[in-house]
Amino acid sequence: MDIEDTLLMIPGPVKVAPRVLRALSKPMISHRSGDFSVIYSDCCKLLKQFFETKNEIVVMTGSGTVGMDAAVAGLIGHDDKIVTISNGKFGERFTEIGERYGKAIPVKFEWGTPFDLDRVEAALEGGAKAVAMVHNETSVGLTNPAKEVGKLARKHDAVFIVDGISSIGGNEFFTDEWGIDIAITGSQKALAVPPGLAVVSTSPRAEERFLPKSASYYSDLKAHLKSVRKSQPQTPFTPAVSLFFAMQESLHMAAEEGFALRRARTAKQAQSVRSAAKALGIELFPQVNEHTHYSNTVTAMKMPEGVTDDKLRGGMKKQGVIVSGGQDLIKGKIFRIGTMGMCSSSDILRTIQTLELILVKEGKIASCGAGVEAASTVLES
Ligand code: PLP
Numbered sequence: 001m002d003i004e005d006t007l008l009m010i011p012g013p014v015k016v017a018p019r020v021l022r023a024l025s026k027p028m029i030s031h032r033s034g035d036f037s038v039i040y041s042d043c044c045k046l047l048k049q050f051f052e053t054k055n056e057i058v059v060m061t062g063s064g065t066v067g068m069d070a071a072v073a074g075l076i077g078h079d080d081k082i083v084t085i086s087n088g089k090f091g092e093r094f095t096e097i098g099e100r101y102g103k104a105i106p107v108k109f110e111w112g113t114p115f116d117l118d119r120v121e122a123a124l125e126g127g128a129k130a131v132a133m134v135h136n137e138t139s140v141g142l143t144n145p146a147k148e149v150g151k152l153a154r155k156h157d158a159v160f161i162v163d164g165i166s167s168i169g170g171n172e173f174f175t176d177e178w179g180i181d182i183a184i185t186g187s188q189k190a191l192a193v194p195p196g197l198a199v200v201s202t203s204p205r206a207e208e209r210f211l212p213k214s215a216s217y218y219s220d221l222k223a224h225l226k227s228v229r230k231s232q233p234q235t236p237f238t239p240a241v242s243l244f245f246a247m248q249e250s251l252h253m254a255a256e257e258g259f260a261l262r263r264a265r266t267a268k269q270a271q272s273v274r275s276a277a278k279a280l281g282i283e284l285f286p287q288v289n290e291h292t293h294y295s296n297t298v299t300a301m302k303m304p305e306g307v308t309d310d311k312l313r314g315g316m317k318k319q320g321v322i323v324s325g326g327q328d329l330i331k332g333k334i335f336r337i338g339t340m341g342m343c344s345s346s347d348i349l350r351t352i353q354t355l356e357l358i359l360v361k362e363g364k365i366a367s368c369g370a371g372v373e374a375a376s377t378v379l380e381s
Contacts (some may be wrong), residue, residue, distance in 0.1 A: 006320050006321075007347055009321060009338055011189070011298035012186070013195050014338060014340055016194055017192065017253060017342045020249045023245040026242070028241060031234070036234070036244070037232035037233050039245065040059065040228070040244065043247050043251060044057045044058075044059070044228065046255055047059075047199055047251065049255070050168055050191070050254070051183055052175050052176060053175035053183070055183075055201040056202055058202070058221065058227075059199050060199075060235070061235070061237070061239045061243075063198065066198045066219050067163075067165075067185070067219075068161075068163055069097055069219050070198075070200060070221045071200065072097045072101050072130075072161070073097075073214045073219060074210050074211060074216075074220065075129060075130050075161075075206065076098060076103075077101070080102040081103045081104075081126070082094075082103070082128055082130045083132070084104050084106050084107070084133075085109075085115055085131070085133040085144075086109065086133075087113055087142065087144065088137035090138060090163060091133065091137060092108075107120055112137075112285050114142075114145075120152055124152055124155075125156065129159060132161040133146065134163040135173060136164070136295050136297055138336075141298050142288070143292065143294070145292055146178050147174075147177075148291050150180060159181045159205065159206050160179055160182070161184075162178075165189055167189075168183065168190060169259075169262065169340075170190035170266045170297035171266070171295065171296045181202070181205055181206035182200060182206050184198060185199045192340070194243060194246060196240045197239075197247060210222055220236070224236060266339065266340055268381075270294070270295065272374075272378035273351075275374040277371075280355070280371045282304060283302040284299070284300065284301055284302070285301060297338065298336050298338045298339070301336070302333065303326075303333055304359065307362050307364065312355075312362075313325055316358060319357065320354075321355075323337050324338065349375060349379075352371040353371075356370075356371050
């Protein structure tokens with residue numbers, strides 16, 4: 001199938017609007033020019049609305065992980081402790097990064113299950129310089145309780161680091177209200193820009209506690225903050241200039257739509273996928289509770305009994321619809337549909353229709369239609 005006819009419904013990278021793609025092809029400019037500074041400032045101003053923060057924002061060249069790395073490397077020295085909470089792949093990444101720079105205290109939950117906040121608090125009682133968590137655990141389709149962990153971080157005087165990579169701009173995410181000291185996102189998710197930029201917000205409280213020297217040279221947050229605060233904002237090293245063009249354009253599109261309306265649309269779209277799953281007898285993968293919710297940017301569903309990953313995702317791919325599978329220990333057990341950024345109602349309906357065709361072929365449902373009807377009822381509501 002022609003790539004131009006392919007519908008990308010994975011939880012990042014996501015579809016990029018033609019307007020944003022055109023911005024990528026603008027002629028190159030110097031990253032030390034006033035023109036670049038104007039673009040960088042404009043991006044930071046709009047990103048603050050995306051992050052719901054007054055904190056300083058920097059944009060780093062690299063994928064989302066560079067932002068996670070920058071946060072931990074800047075704060076955690078050899079003998080410092082960082083509590084790392086995980087219930088999926090990306091939470092575990094924080095543990096790996098924490099172990100690289102200092103002493104990680106992992107608080108590990110089964111993938112796709114809610115945090116037990118008492119266990120988080122018990123770990124913090126042992127004393128830690130920071131606590132890190134993933135707000136939207138993309139690997140399992142779960143939105144974790146950042147607000148509640150934020151309260152615990154304050155109570156125990158720990159710097160609060162949150163990976164909002166598949167969350168910010170899609171899910172509700174309130175950096176300042178939730179007391180998030182360092183929040184991180186990546187360009188290829190709800191920002192709807194190609195991969196290659198990480199965005200990091202840093203509170204004054206986190207900055208006061210930075211190590212004198214970050215263990216990472218390239219992702220040294222102090223250096224990035226110093227450069228963005230120049231009278232003409234810059235980055236310490238040559239950035240991916242074309243991606244800044246794209247990000248500025250995409251942020252303007254989000255502002256035109258309205259940041260809150262964008263989030264509300266994203267929420268409704270995820271709800272439509274959940275509703276279609278229910279109508280088709282497909283179980284959602286994660287477990288939720290009063291603080292932990294189904295993600296509004298990625299829906300993780302159990303693979304229907306007797307259907308293989310190859311039949312389901314491979315069959316959908318033949319029809320030009322790309323959805324994600326499970327990662328690591330849940331590979332083949334789940335599949336995931338991403339709905340963020342510029343995802344449209346017709347994208348969702350085409351995806352559900354294609355899923356129905358596969359389910360009919362595999363003898364799981366008698367006929368097509370129930371999923372599309374359920375999804376469109378939500379989308380039109
Ligand atoms: N954290 C979360 C929640 C993610 O979804 C991802 C990527 O999917 C990452 C971290 C890693 O981001 P990247 O691959 O951009 O480095």
